[in-house]
Amino acid sequence: MAELIYKNVSKRFDDVEAVRELSLTVGDGEFVVLLGPTGAGKTTTLRLAAGLEVPEGGQVFLGGVDVTTVDPANRDVAFVFQQYSLYPHLTVFENMAFPLRAPGRKTDKATIKKRVTEVAEMLRIGHKLENKATQLSGGEMQRVSIGRALVRQPQVFLMDEPLSSLDAKLREDLRVELKRIQHEIGATVLYVTHDQLEAMTLADRIGVLNNGVLEQVGTPREIYEHPATIYAARRLGSPAINLLKPGQLGIKCSNGQTEQVGVRPEDVVISRDGKVNGKILTVENLGVETVSLVDVEGSHVHALLDRRLNLGVGDDVAVTAIAEKRCEFDKNGNAIELEVA
Amino acid sequence: MIRSAKMLKVGESSGLSKWIAGIIVTFYALVTVMPLLWIVATSFKSPPDSISYPPQIVFEPTLEGYVNLFTERSRQTDEYIEKLGPPETWYEEIVRERNMVVTGPSRFAGRYWNSIFIGFGSTFLAVVLGTMAAYGFSRFKVPLKDDLLFFILSTRMMPPIAVAIPIYLMYRELGLSDTALGMIILYTAVNVSLAVWLLKGFVDEIPREYEDAALIDGYSRFQAFIKVVLPQMKAGIAATAIFCLIFAWNEYAFALLLTSGNAQTAPPFIPAIIGEGGLDWPAVSAGTTLFLLPIVIVTVVLRNQLLRGITFGAVRK
Numbered sequence: 052m053a054e055l056i057y058k059n060v061s062k063r064f065d066d067v068e069a070v071r072e073l074s075l076t077v078g079d080g081e082f083v084v085l086l087g088p089t090g091a092g093k094t095t096t097l098r099l100a101a102g103l104e105v106p107e108g109g110q111v112f113l114g115g116v117d118v119t120t121v122d123p124a125n126r127d128v129a130f131v132f133q134q135y136s137l138y139p140h141l142t143v144f145e146n147m148a149f150p151l152r153a154p155g156r157k158t159d160k161a162t163i164k165k166r167v168t169e170v171a172e173m174l175r176i177g178h179k180l181e182n183k184a185t186q187l188s189g190g191e192m193q194r195v196s197i198g199r200a201l202v203r204q205p206q207v208f209l210m211d212e213p214l215s216s217l218d219a220k221l222r223e224d225l226r227v228e229l230k231r232i233q234h235e236i237g238a239t240v241l242y243v244t245h246d247q248l249e250a251m252t253l254a255d256r257i258g259v260l261n262n263g264v265l266e267q268v269g270t271p272r273e274i275y276e277h278p279a280t281i282y283a284a285r286r287l288g289s290p291a292i293n294l295l296k297p298g299q300l301g302i303k304c305s306n307g308q309t310e311q312v313g314v315r316p317e318d319v320v321i322s323r324d325g326k327v328n329g330k331i332l333t334v335e336n337l338g339v340e341t342v343s344l345v346d347v348e349g350s351h352v353h354a355l356l357d358r359r360l361n362l363g364v365g366d367d368v369a370v371t372a373i374a375e376k377r378c379e380f381d382k383n384g385n386a387i388e389l390e391v392a
Numbered sequence: 393m394i395r396s397a398k399m400l401k402v403g404e405s406s407g408l409s410k411w412i413a414g415i416i417v418t419f420y421a422l423v424t425v426m427p428l429l430w431i432v433a434t435s436f437k438s439p440p441d442s443i444s445y446p447p448q449i450v451f452e453p454t455l456e457g458y459v460n461l462f463t464e465r466s467r468q469t470d471e472y473i474e475k476l477g478p479p480e481t482w483y484e485e486i487v488r489e490r491n492m493v494v495t496g497p498s499r500f501a502g503r504y505w506n507s508i509f510i511g512f513g514s515t516f517l518a519v520v521l522g523t524m525a526a527y528g529f530s531r532f533k534v535p536l537k538d539d540l541l542f543f544i545l546s547t548r549m550m551p552p553i554a555v556a557i558p559i560y561l562m563y564r565e566l567g568l569s570d571t572a573l574g575m576i577i578l579y580t581a582v583n584v585s586l587a588v589w590l591l592k593g594f595v596d597e598i599p600r601e602y603e604d605a606a607l608i609d610g611y612s613r614f615q616a617f618i619k620v621v622l623p624q625m626k627a628g629i630a631a632t633a634i635f636c637l638i639f640a641w642n643e644y645a646f647a648l649l650l651t652s653g654n655a656q657t658a659p660p661f662i663p664a665i666i667g668e669g670g671l672d673w674p675a676v677s678a679g680t681t682l683f684l685l686p687i688v689i690v691t692v693v694l695r696n697q698l699l700r701g702i703t704f705g706a707v708r709k
């Protein structure tokens with residue numbers, strides 16, 4: 052396993068700037084997740100690391116070596132594609148053995164058999180090895196894709212939304228498994244997704260990608276609590292952060308540049324007592340928590356409800372916020388450093 | 393109650409439409425198959441039966457047509473034939489009945505071999521070149537790609553025979569007239585445009601991720617092409633090969649114009665098989681029957697691939 056470094060990497064397609072001046076280090080044995088919506092440049096970023104695209108500017112380093120212009124075959128990375136990664140004309144075994152049979156790798160038959168069987172057992176597809184790749188369910192296909200990457204011991208794993216085509220339950224199972232395996236073999240992983248839950252649960256560190264620009268890199272907690280931009284603030288958390296005008300909910304701002312104030316739903320306090328300033332619009336019981344949309348001072352604000360208050364739609368309530376937990380943003384959407392009280 | 397009645401009605405009408413479809417298909421098949429059956433039947437008739445009027449449906453089958461197709465014969469006097477003693481082979485026997493003796497093999501076998509060599513040779517070349525060109529057009533940035541593709545297709549926009557005279561003169565100049573090489577080059581040139589267009593469609597259908605995955609796994613682009621792309625193009629290649637083969641196999645005009653001795657193929661040869669007193673219809677029919685066989689065999693062998701190939705993108709992704 053090795054370290055993967057992007058240094059000011061840029062890639063454009065005709066008039067689309069898919070990746071702009073991206074710098075990122077994925078440490079040895081680290082699990083980094085790039086989070087961004089469709090078209091943010093996630094796939095392109097991975098393809099740059101694999102050598103499937105050559106950047107116009109910047110460099111890519113793998114294990115300390117500049118590989119910017121090295122062929123994909125000579126980079127020793129493994130790639131799990133979003134779709135279409137299994138060869139329909141081969142069996143599961145042949146699919147998984149395919150990387151080991153590459154001309155440059157010259158693995159002997161016994162080793163191939165051993166490796167493939169081992170990995171297949173680990174991914175619980177051992178009984179499917181003789182099936183044609185097209186006879187598998189979606190979850191099994193994705194396991195085989197991951198298996199194809201695991202049979203080699205590459206420097207870096209690149210994973211392009213490997214779970215996005217699966218249903219929720221399978222996604223959760225595989226997510227847990229993936230994290231366990233990564234931990235077990237100490238793999239360096241760069242994983243991209245548009246799913247914040249995946250990002251939060253898998254990542255050692257998250258990179259928030261917006262239109263080809265890496266807006267913030269940090270641990271899930273750092274980004275959640277101290278987002279660098281409004282964009283990053285809105286990417287994490289469900290329901291999303293509330294964006295308010297300075298002064299709303301009695302929040303005083305530290306300086307005059309503040310354009311918007313972000314308050315997470317769990318930091319909005321709803322109670323029956325106190326000065327009534329809001330009305331409950333909806334109540335959603337999600338089991339673990341109850342989410343409510345409240346109309347307050349002309350804004351709609353998401354809040355977590357204390358179930359014991361027994362509030363219902365149409366009730367008048369007092370809404371305040373835990374002011375210390377707020378984030379402030381200037382007119383460009385960048386966070387303003389708050390003075391520590 | 394109502395529901396079951398309704399279901400019955402649906403079942404009935406679909407049964408009826410099945411019958412109608414069946415009848416139409418059978419009728420159409422009869423219309424198209426009739427001439428073929430007639431040819432095959434004629435190939436087993438004797439020359440008098442083949443031109444008798446009214447035409448004979450029931451007749452005594454004979455291999456005379458096939459014997460005449462493969463042999464040269466000459467008429468002899470009874471005394472001469474008696475001196476020869478009894479016939480040594482079954483075909484000698486058939487020939488003697490008409491007071492003839494076999495003087496040697498006909499040129500049919502050679503013409504037939506030419507057809508096979510030129511037909512399959514040009515098909516092979518057209519498919520190989522077409523596959524590689526299609527892959528290049530599909531996967532790489534080729535300057536003026538659209539113009540080139542249009543240009544390639546435009547060679548099919550006129551009937552090939554329109555350029556017969558320039559090709560005739562050119563071939564004479566280059567010494568390619570009446571050579572198998574010349575015919576292979578010609579048919580390949582005509583077919584390659586069709587092959588590129590058909591095959592490009594098939595390559596476009598194969599997601600690039602397959603090759604990307606192979607490249608990352610340590611294969612070169614060429615190896616990825618061989619190991620990943622080709623197997624998935626099987627159906628398309630089979631369909632394209634059949635189309636190319638049918639064209640080259642049946643081509644008549646150029647074969648008539650450019651070949652006479654050496655490289656003549658079966659199509660211009662067969663209709664010119666002369667017996668005593670005009671065309672030898674049983675021999676012509678026998679030649680036609682044998683001529684149809686290879687295409688039938690190839691089509692039957694490849695029919696599974698072909699069905700998948702002709703439905704183009706309709707195959708599962």
Ligand SMILES: Nc1ncnc2c1ncn2[C@@H]1O[C@H](COP(=O)(O)OP(=O)(O)O)[C@@H](O)[C@H]1O
Binds near residue numbers: 064067089095
């Ligand atoms: N091969 C390509 N040719 C042209 N544009 C491309 C190509 N690949 C990606 N793009 C464009 O680059 C942008 C980023 O794409 P991509 O990296 O696939 O995003 P994501 O994976 O985050 O959805 C998109 O606007 C996309 O249209």
Ligand SMILES: [Mg+2]
Binds near residue numbers: 133
């Ligand atoms: Mg993508």
